[in-house]
Every structure is written in C-alpha cells, then in structure tokens.
Amino acid sequence: MEARPVLPDAITAHVDDPRRRLVDQTLKRFQYRPDALIEVLHVAQGAYGFLGEELLSHIACQLNIPESQILGVATFYHAFALRPRGEHCCIVCTGTACYVKGGGEIVKALEAAYGIQAGQTTPDGRVSLGTARCLGTCSQAPLLMIDNTALGHEVVEGIAGRVAAALGKSSSGREPGS
Numbered sequence: 001m002e003a004r005p006v007l008p009d010a011i012t013a014h015v016d017d018p019r020r021r022l023v024d025q026t027l028k029r030f031q032y033r034p035d036a037l038i039e040v041l042h043v044a045q046g047a048y049g050f051l052g053e054e055l056l057s058h059i060a061c062q063l064n065i066p067e068s069q070i071l072g073v074a075t076f077y078h079a080f081a082l083r084p085r086g087e088h089c090c091i092v093c094t095g096t097a098c099y100v101k102g103g104g105e106i107v108k109a110l111e112a113a114y115g116i117q118a119g120q121t122t123p124d125g126r127v128s129l130g131t132a133r134c135l136g137t138c139s140q141a142p143l144l145m146i147d148n149t150a151l152g153h154e155v156v157e158g159i160a161g162r163v164a165a166a167l168g169k170s171s172s173g174r175e176p177g178s
C-alpha cells in the first residue's frame with residue numbers, strides 16, 4: 001500500500017526526530033492499516049511520553065482515520081496520555097542496542113537523581129522520566145530524548161548533570177495551547 005500524503009511542514013519539522021521516524025516506520029510496517037491504530041499509539045506514547053495534537057493528526061492522516069476516532073481511542077485507554085505529565089519529558093531508550101551500551105544504567109542514575117521511578121513525574125511536576133523500546137536510531141546508542149532534543153552516545157558518568165543542562169535549555173515539552 002502507498003504511504004499517505006504528509007504535509008510539507010510536517011516533513012521539515014520532524015525530519016531529524018528519531019521518535020517521528022519510529023512512528024513512521026511502525027505505520028509502514030503495518031502498511032497504514034487502520035486496524036493497527038492501537039499498536040501505533042502504543043509506539044508513539046512510548047517514544048514521546050504523550051500523544052500530542054499534531055502527532056495524533058499525523059497518525060490520523062496516515063491511517064486515513066478521522067481524528068475524532070483516534071481521540072476517542074486515545075482518551076479511552078489509561079495507557080495513553082494526551083499531555084506530558086510533567087513540564088519536561090526525559091525518555092531513555094532501553095531497546096537492545098541502547099540497553100547493552102548502558103541505557104539501563106542511565107535510567108537507574110536518573111531515577112536516583114530525580115527520586116522517581118521510570119514512568120513517574122517529579123512531585124513538583126517538572127520532569128517526567130520514561131523509557132522507550134528502540135527509538136530507531138541505534139547508531140546513536142545509548143540515546144535519550146529531552147523534550148525535542150536527542151542526546152546520543154551517552155554515558156552514565158555525569159548523565160544527571162547533562163540532562164539538567166539540557167532541561168535548562170529546553171523549552172517546555174508541552175505543545176502550544178496544551
């Protein structure tokens with residue numbers, strides 16, 4: 001089956017984003033079948049930590065499903081969040097390539113630094129820590145996403161400081177208007 005049309009601005013905005021590439025690879029793997037919606041949403045949720053408006057529109061377009069239907073599914077299941085749970089999202093890839101190169105140790109270091117477990121948000125609401133299964137850019141393993149910024153080839157030593165610095169430079173993980 002042919003790929004669905006993608007808006008030009010969507011291409012330019014996400015061309016370097018490993019999370020978007022992963023979602024697009026998943027869409028392609030399921031041949032853009034509407035019945036793959038739940039699987040695609042799970043991949044998107046894991047990669048981004050939440051399902052933003054633009055992302056849901058993109059998935060709706062690619063699967064040729066009305067946005068209202070996707071919104072209905074995304075709000076029905078507790079596994080999906082429509083907004084970042086914290087002000088910032090820190091997603092550590094724990095897919096095989098990242099894990100064997102220290103992704104698991106990085107998760108532990110960040111859990112200790114922020115006093116939370118992966119999947120939780122700091123009590124002040126500032127940082128949500130999550131993990132994802134392969135963000136599709138294994139050549140950069142181990143890989144983290146700090147909001148929209150990728151940190152590749154990371155090491156556990158000093159990771160908390162580098163994440164804190166990236167968070168300081170990052171604008172909020174929330175989409176405008178959310």
Ligand code: FES
Nearest residue numbers: 093095098135137
């Ligand atoms: S395993 Fe982390 S990007 Fe593939």
